[in-house]
Amino acid sequence: MGRYDSPAALAALVQPHQVHRDIYTDQEVFQQEMKHLFANAWVFVGHESQTPNKGDYFSTHIGTQPVIQVRHSTGDIHVLLNRCPHKGTKIVIDRQGNTGKFFRCPYHAWSFKTDGCLLAIPLKKGYQNTGLEETDSGKGMRSVGDVKNYRGFIFARLAEEGMSFEEFFGDSLTSLDNMVDRSPAGRLEVVGPPLRYLHHCNWKMLVENQTDTCHPMVAHESSAGTAVKLYEEMGLPEDAPKPPAMEIIAPFMSPYEFFEGMGIRTWPNGHGHTGVNHSIHSDYSAIPGYFEALCDSYGEEKAKAILDENRHNTVYFPNIMIKGPIQQLRVFIPIAADRTVVESYIYRLVDAPDELTARTAMYNRMINAPTSIVGHDDLEMYERAQEGLMVDGLEWVNIQRLIDEDEDFEVEAVENGTTERQMRNQFHAWVKFMTMGHKAEAAE
Amino acid sequence: MTVTRESLIDFIYDEVRMLDEGRFTEWLNLWLPDGHYWMPLDYQQKDPINETSLMYEDMFMLKLRVERLNGARTFSQKPKSRCHHVIQRPYVDQMDMEAGRFVTTTFMHYVETRLDEQQLLAVTARHDLALVDGALRIANKRVDIVNCDAAFRNIQLLP
Ligand code: FES
Numbered sequence A: 001m002g003r004y005d006s007p008a009a010l011a012a013l014v015q016p017h018q019v020h021r022d023i024y025t026d027q028e029v030f031q032q033e034m035k036h037l038f039a040n041a042w043v044f045v046g047h048e049s050q051t052p053n054k055g056d057y058f059s060t061h062i063g064t065q066p067v068i069q070v071r072h073s074t075g076d077i078h079v080l081l082n083r084c085p086h087k088g089t090k091i092v093i094d095r096q097g098n099t100g101k102f103f104r105c106p107y108h109a110w111s112f113k114t115d116g117c118l119l120a121i122p123l124k125k126g127y128q129n130t131g132l133e134e135t136d137s138g139k140g141m142r143s144v145g146d147v148k149n150y151r152g153f154i155f156a157r158l159a160e161e162g163m164s165f166e167e168f169f170g171d172s173l174t175s176l177d178n179m180v181d182r183s184p185a186g187r188l189e190v191v192g193p194p195l196r197y198l199h200h201c202n203w204k205m206l207v208e209n210q211t212d213t214c215h216p217m218v219a220h221e222s223s224a225g226t227a228v229k230l231y232e233e234m235g236l237p238e239d240a241p242k243p244p245a246m247e248i249i250a251p252f253m254s255p256y257e258f259f260e261g262m263g264i265r266t267w268p269n270g271h272g273h274t275g276v277n278h279s280i281h282s283d284y285s286a287i288p289g290y291f292e293a294l295c296d297s298y299g300e301e302k303a304k305a306i307l308d309e310n311r312h313n314t315v316y317f318p319n320i321m322i323k324g325p326i327q328q329l330r331v332f333i334p335i336a337a338d339r340t341v342v343e344s345y346i347y348r349l350v351d352a353p354d355e356l357t358a359r360t361a362m363y364n365r366m367i368n369a370p371t372s373i374v375g376h377d378d379l380e381m382y383e384r385a386q387e388g389l390m391v392d393g394l395e396w397v398n399i400q401r402l403i404d405e406d407e408d409f410e411v412e413a414v415e416n417g418t419t420e421r422q423m424r425n426q427f428h429a430w431v432k433f434m435t436m437g438h439k440a441e442a443a444e
Numbered sequence B: 001m002t003v004t005r006e007s008l009i010d011f012i013y014d015e016v017r018m019l020d021e022g023r024f025t026e027w028l029n030l031w032l033p034d035g036h037y038w039m040p041l042d043y044q045q046k047d048p049i050n051e052t053s054l055m056y057e058d059m060f061m062l063k064l065r066v067e068r069l070n071g072a073r074t075f076s077q078k079p080k081s082r083c084h085h086v087i088q089r090p091y092v093d094q095m096d097m098e099a100g101r102f103v104t105t106t107f108m109h110y111v112e113t114r115l116d117e118q119q120l121l122a123v124t125a126r127h128d129l130a131l132v133d134g135a136l137r138i139a140n141k142r143v144d145i146v147n148c149d150a151a152f153r154n155i156q157l158l159p
């Protein structure tokens, strides 16, 4: 019996205005997250353009579970657990490839169709009358509980039963819609491999930071503030083209009022976004030919509406963030209570000018690379917090900025851009999905 | 100056020594104003612009990187990172005396450290050098990390 194997013990870690540090530091809580939260929630897997052709696969993780996204012979995408049902060998080990019509385990050559069904076993007569069909091993590679391809983005739920995709995401899908609509063809394509950055901190610190609007002007003063200072020292005339870095990095130094006015929206089940009214992405320069291409596809009115949305960071609970205006997606992959790998992907807007992809690639490397000066500012704060949380006797983390009495997270809300409501929303959802599995078990 | 193989090789040795000794302002002065420091993300990457790189920095970004190291509120550089290069003798791949353009390739081990952590990277650096006003300058530099697809910890200084 561990300290945290009861729903009551887990729920007690979250109070309306604070959360207990064990949520970030305790390995047993982490294991419970993998068992319940990451099984009950809909978790991002990959993008369909990573597996464009039949037999194409891409290997990744849902929480700590190794999975394979694969394009089946019928053209649809399946998500299989990356484990041979015979003795456990991982079926694929490279990050992506093409397996042809079937997977073949490299250990004893059991083979499986690309939907996981058992195809053949060498020397099969050795299993005659042994009852293999009755065992899990005889059933082929196991699939996840459910898969959804939403406008090219693949999500999966590990649990066999649970909330539907539509109920889980609800109106939060408007952020994904806006990102995809920005392509005149209504389609995105992944560009290159993701940046991969190892953090010595809990995965939730990164998720919370996505809507933490009171940190940029402080933690990023060293990078964004210095950029502004360098630019001023150059003494360029107003109308001279600014160094590209200024467009990307300088808005991080915007004052508190800017972030207050930006607004935060929260949706049920832990999703939310910053940048309801405007954002640090609002003032990017126009790319010639882009608006025209959008108008051709959608008509002027809709094209304007698409570009008028400048949502900053949209958090999809539990562990991704997207930036619609620059087609970036970051996934916070949990490794252990104090280990997280962040993968930052970018996508190309099909049929849009290349300059947009160039800006997106620039943003990705300037802000989110392990070599970035901005990303390093953030990492420093997370890791200091991870170490600071070991202090005994002061064991709660505060999340009460702009808290209201009786907040109802089951309804959508729009509030002042510096509220910590979205963090509270995430923890509300955390309790919900952490204890959901327990209840089902208890009922069995 | 007359550029010889030896002077090109010495240039590379002097450059890494500047970096290891933290003489970053002096290092910036080696660069031509329109140069780029490129560190690809993908193995054998061809395009620095329309794909993600680890770094593709113009002089403004490189100056910002150096300037930031000295800022009073650069919390993530308190204490500062330090670096150390061990390099093989550079290959001189091209010597175009007439144009004053030169290309070298250098294999190196790069160590960066801060507090209790130390990271070792095996890298290949390609330098495009130019003879301008009698001095060798860096026109462009490309640094490929052999395990570019790995999940990295911070890389804050300059391999
Ligand atoms: S472990 Fe896969 S076939 Fe034996």
Ligand SMILES: [Fe+2]
Pocket (backbone or CB within 6 Å): A209, A215, A216, A219, A220, A378
């Ligand atoms: Fe930040």
